[in-house]
Amino acid sequence: MNTPDHAEGRIPAKPTLDGIESRWVDQWRTDDTYAFDRSATRDEVFAIDTPPPTVSGSLHVGHVFSYTHTDTIARYQRMRGKDVFYPMGWDDNGLPTERRVQNYFGVRCDPSLPYDPDFEPPATEGTFPKGSDKRQVPVSRPNFIELCDRLVVEDEKAFENLFRLLGLSVDWSLLYATIDERSRRISQRSFLNHLSRGDAYQLQAPSLWDVTFQTAVAQAELEDRERPSAYHTLRFTRPDGSDLLIDTTRPELLPACVAVVAHPDDERYQPLEGATITTPVYGVEVPMVFHELADPEKGTGTAMICTFGDLTDVTWWRELNLPARPVIGRNGRFVDEAPDAIQGEGRERYAEVIGKTIHTGREIIVEQLQAADQLVGEPKPITHPVKFYEKGDKPLEIITTRQWYIRNGGRDDDLAKALIDRGEAIAFHPDYMRGRYRNWVEGLNGDWLISRQRFFGVPIPLWYPLDAEGEPVYDEPLAPAAELLPIDPSTDVPDGYTADQRNKPGGFMGDPDVMDTWATSSLTPQIAALWAEDDPDGLWARVYPYDMRPQGHDIIRTWLFSTVVRSHFEEDSVPWHNACLSGWILDPDRKKMSKSKGNVVVPIDLLEQYGSDAVRYWAASGRPGTDTAFDEGQMKIGRRLAIKLLNASKFALGMAPAGGGLAAALDAPVTEALDQSMLAQLASLVDDATAAFDGYDYARALERTESFFWTFTDDYIELVKNRAYASRGDEAAASAHAALARALDSLLRLFAPFLPFVTEEIWSWWRDGSLHRQPWPNASALRTAAGDAPAERLTVAGQVLSELRRPKTEAKLSLRTPITSATITDTAARLALITDAIDDLADASVAAELQTAEGSELSVAAELAPES
RNA sequence: GGGCGCUUAGCUCAGCUGGCUAGAGCACCUCCCUUACAAGGAGGGGGCCGGGGGUUCGAGUCCCUCAGCGCCCACCA
Numbered sequence: 001m002n003t004p005d006h007a008e009g010r011i012p013a014k015p016t017l018d019g020i021e022s023r024w025v026d027q028w029r030t031d032d033t034y035a036f037d038r039s040a041t042r043d044e045v046f047a048i049d050t051p052p053p054t055v056s057g058s059l060h061v062g063h064v065f066s067y068t069h070t071d072t073i074a075r076y077q078r079m080r081g082k083d084v085f086y087p088m089g090w091d092d093n094g095l096p097t098e099r100r101v102q103n104y105f106g107v108r109c110d111p112s113l114p115y116d117p118d119f120e121p122p123a124t125e126g127t128f129p130k131g132s133d134k135r136q137v138p139v140s141r142p143n144f145i146e147l148c149d150r151l152v153v154e155d156e157k158a159f160e161n162l163f164r165l166l167g168l169s170v171d172w173s174l175l176y177a178t179i180d181e182r183s184r185r186i187s188q189r190s191f192l193n194h195l196s197r198g199d200a201y202q203l204q205a206p207s208l209w210d211v212t213f214q215t216a217v218a219q220a221e222l223e224d225r226e227r228p229s230a231y232h233t234l235r236f237t238r239p240d241g242s243d244l245l246i247d248t249t250r251p252e253l254l255p256a257c258v259a260v261v262a263h264p265d266d267e268r269y270q271p272l273e274g275a276t277i278t279t280p281v282y283g284v285e286v287p288m289v290f291h292e293l294a295d296p297e298k299g300t301g302t303a304m305i306c307t308f309g310d311l312t313d314v315t316w317w318r319e320l321n322l323p324a325r326p327v328i329g330r331n332g333r334f335v336d337e338a339p340d341a342i343q344g345e346g347r348e349r350y351a352e353v354i355g356k357t358i359h360t361g362r363e364i365i366v367e368q369l370q371a372a373d374q375l376v377g378e379p380k381p382i383t384h385p386v387k388f389y390e391k392g393d394k395p396l397e398i399i400t401t402r403q404w405y406i407r408n409g410g411r412d413d414d415l416a417k418a419l420i421d422r423g424e425a426i427a428f429h430p431d432y433m434r435g436r437y438r439n440w441v442e443g444l445n446g447d448w449l450i451s452r453q454r455f456f457g458v459p460i461p462l463w464y465p466l467d468a469e470g471e472p473v474y475d476e477p478l479a480p481a482a483e484l485l486p487i488d489p490s491t492d493v494p495d496g497y498t499a500d501q502r503n504k505p506g507g508f509m510g511d512p513d514v515m516d517t518w519a520t521s522s523l524t525p526q527i528a529a530l531w532a533e534d535d536p537d538g539l540w541a542r543v544y545p546y547d548m549r550p551q552g553h554d555i556i557r558t559w560l561f562s563t564v565v566r567s568h569f570e571e572d573s574v575p576w577h578n579a580c581l582s583g584w585i586l587d588p589d590r591k592k593m594s595k596s597k598g599n600v601v602v603p604i605d606l607l608e609q610y611g612s613d614a615v616r617y618w619a620a621s622g623r624p625g626t627d628t629a630f631d632e633g634q635m636k637i638g639r640r641l642a643i644k645l646l647n648a649s650k651f652a653l654g655m656a657p658a659g660g661g662l663a664a665a666l667d668a669p670v671t672e673a674l675d676q677s678m679l680a681q682l683a684s685l686v687d688d689a690t691a692a693f694d695g696y697d698y699a700r701a702l703e704r705t706e707s708f709f710w711t712f713t714d715d716y717i718e719l720v721k722n723r724a725y726a727s728r729g730d731e732a733a734a735s736a737h738a739a740l741a742r743a744l745d746s747l748l749r750l751f752a753p754f755l756p757f758v759t760e761e762i763w764s765w766w767r768d769g770s771l772h773r774q775p776w777p778n779a780s781a782l783r784t785a786a787g788d789a790p791a792e793r794l795t796v797a798g799q800v801l802s803e804l805r806r807p808k809t810e811a812k813l814s815l816r817t818p819i820t821s822a823t824i825t826d827t828a829a830r831l832a833l834i835t836d837a838i839d840d841l842a843d844a845s846v847a848a849e850l851q852t853a854e855g856s857e858l859s860v861a862a863e864l865a866p867e868s
Numbered sequence: 869g870g871g872c873g874c875u876u877a878g879c880u881c882a883g884c885u886g887g888c889u890a891g892a893g894c895a896c897c898u899c900c901c902u903u904a905c906a907a908g909g910a911g912g913g914g915g916c917c918g919g920g921g922g923u924u925c926g927a928g929u930c931c932c933u934c935a936g937c938g939c940c941c942a943c944c945a
Contacts, residue, residue, distance in 0.1 A: 294945085304945070432872060557941090626873090628881095640908090643907065648904060649904080707882090713904085721904090802910085808911095809912090813899085
């Protein structure tokens with residue numbers, strides 16, 4: 001295409017980055033530039049399982065960072081000719097949204113209520129006063145979900161706008177939300193599949209419990225926090241009446257004591273085998289037992305087993321067949337009824353703690369111990385790690401409840417092995433992240449607890465029949481027909497029953513629980529690609545298994561692992577072939593940026609200040625998996641790079657042959673030695689960048705491209721500038737034009753994944769269509785144009801040019817100062833390389849005469865023209 | 869306690885399968901308005917590549933070990 005309008009008129013006299021974001025965001029939207037072609041076959045597709053950001057507040061700079069990484073790869077694959085499946089989702093399912101909806105609208109979800117189609121919340125502008133729980137209006141779950149939709153719509157719009165402004169090449173027609181109808185349907189369908197295959201089961205068992213939210217939590221959601229505590233030495237009594245001293249940090253669990261344990265090899269306690277020990281204060285007789293997990297080094301070497309103080313207690317309780325005497329209830333307070341084992345005075349003492357919090361109960365029981373002289377000495381303060389729910393602020397308790405589980409290898413070595421093998425079949429980037437996956441699977445100590453005693457989320461899609469006494473028959477759950485999904489058992493009625501039989505003897509009850517948010521987000525591959533949905537385009541078969549899962553390394557144990565589990569059961573497959581882990585953004589003090597630390601920078605401000613390309617440049621400089629410092633300096637460099645590209649392009653395009661644009665020179669022969677050498681280097685660059693991208697190392701591709709670009713502008717353009725202006729005739733100039741055209745063409749493509757705006761802008765000056773739909777540059781075509789020219793010629797010429805400039809700089813003269821004569825000394829091999837570039841060197845250094853002399857290393861002796 | 873990662877110029881970091889005098893940008897110093905670019909260009913100073921061993925003709929790169937920092941995991945009486 002070399003119509004005159006390409007030659008003139010499209011290149012601004014003073015190129016600028018101002019306004020290019022909005023111009024191209026609009027153009028790409030209008031043209032559907034990034035639309036996924038639903039007719040592509042699986043081998044033509046590159047599918048990305050995009051992380052759905054949590055919609056509870058605003059996007060932060062960490063999002064900009066990691067989503068840019070994914071986008072560079074999406075753009076690269078698109079240019080490689082792949083049809084890129086790049087969806088977006090909003091994670092608006094779960095506790096963070098539940099809290100926001102409550103506070104914003106002044107409502108509280110109550111699944112026992114029927115749906116009210118005319119409901120209006122008491123507050124609509126987020127004006128509901130905080131801390132007024134009692135005045136929150138209870139609403140049904142369907143109403144609550146509607147309010148969620150209302151609340152998040154604005155946020156989601158803002159998220160989309162920011163991602164568009166950032167230049168993400170997402171196909172926005174593939175948008176989903178984790179609480180939307182399709183996600184609920186797919187989530188419930190998968191759950192019922194698990195149930196029918198036996199991958200899901202319910203169990204009445206001790207499980208980790210958050211007393212604030214009053215819900216069970218999963219192992220993956222735990223975190224340890226260092227908390228002050230104290231060893232209390234309690235005086236238990238041996239059969240012979242002598243003391244048996246036991247250290248504990250949980251004296252309040254004394255009424256829950258069911259045994260005393262020591263290590264089987266511990267000679268101090270071996271004589272007590274078969275003995276009965278009496279607990280202090282409560283006078284309960286408990287057996288002396290032995291177990292490998294008892295540590296002779298800890299405390300007095302013997303411990304009281306309580307139901308349940310920690311997970312070890314659960315192990316002991318289970319493996320030693322001990323009774324359960326729970327004293328802590330779901331609300332974190334002492335239960336109303338003392339365990340049966342406590343009799344006589346012990347019951348009166350227990351009465352003092354009924355209904356008390358754990359904290360208060362501890363004080364009371366410590367007083368009881370002191371009063372009975374059964375606390376030895378003063379408590380010894382210590383600090384130790386305590387398990388917390390990651391979103392909670394009180395230590396977790398262990399409470400026996402009925403919960404739903406999905407098998408994940410935590411109780412089945414064969415399954416664990418199979419899941420580790422799945423991990424081996426996935427390429428991790430960087431590779432060492434695989435260790436974290438394996439580490440986690442090997443360390444699992446139970447199946448995946450997916451039921452949550454919360455209100456906002458995807459309901460467990462089951463009902464239970466009620467017997468004549470009104471007790472649920474859990475073993476015979478009632479499941480809905482697949483075509484009725486999604487259902488809400490709190491408002492929908494199972495087949496064969498009527499609404500008025502709800503919660504009546506002989507009737508039914510809905511399962512009150514919702515699924516863990518990961519139980520839905522582990523299905524993002526299924527949700528985005530319409531798994532088992534009405535899918536006329538056959539999307540699922542075109543994208544699954546996906547090529548790539550990008551995500552943060554902190555959620556390998558949750559999102560990554562749970563997605564592997566679901567695909568293992570549903571598809572007997574890995575969900576994707578590559579897992580790309582990005583690091584965190586650290587503030588300059590090397591701390592993770594977070595809202596609570598108040599060190600968060602608002603992304604939109606950065607994009608406006610530096611430009612999207614500049615911010616992307618900073619993001620793309622962060623190596624895969626590496627935590628990266630937030631660095632506005634890198635954004636400034638990115639901005640300069642973008643401006644440099646504008647100006648260098650303007651220069652190259654200004655060399656357009658008469659009568660046609662520079663595009664006309666794309667196929668012209670490259671005859672000059674230096675030009676050929678530059679193209680040889682460029683071909684190597686294309687090879688390097690391609691290999692880096694194929695290994696998901698976008699940062700390396702950028703670094704190589706940028707490095708070449710500086711050589712290109714500082715050395716090559718300087719060397720050929722005069723010749724391109726036809727200083728040595730039209731033929732020599734034409735070679736420069738042909739080389740510049742090819743270099744510009746390739747550089748725009750190479751930079752396109754990183755700097756999509758400025759490259760598209762420049763592309764529009766001389767070419768048609770979107771750059772982002774162009775093929776990736778072709779190294780062999782460049783090599784052909786370069787002939788057999790050595791790439792080193794340009795390198796040596798650049799070094800010589802630098803030496804020719806030095807005397808001018810040292811004499812504090814302008815670089816325009818003419819050199820009357822100069823001698824270049826260097827090795828024969830290096831001199832041979834620049835023989836054919838000597839005229840270019842003379843032009844660039846304003847030298848009247850250049851001579852060469854053989855020597856051991858490069859040096860230049862130059863005579864400068866006297867100052868005029 | 870186990871595992872992993874990091875440690876290269878004042879700062880932020882490149883240095884892939886070991887190979888010419890260790891690189892980039894920022895910052896600092898000097899100079900230059902040269903017709904792509906002064907939000908630029910040319911040049912310069914600055915590094916026992918965390919410490920100590922080892923393999924090798926040769927180690928920032930491989931092996932061992934120690935130290936510091938960070939992350940993940942762990943049964944936290």
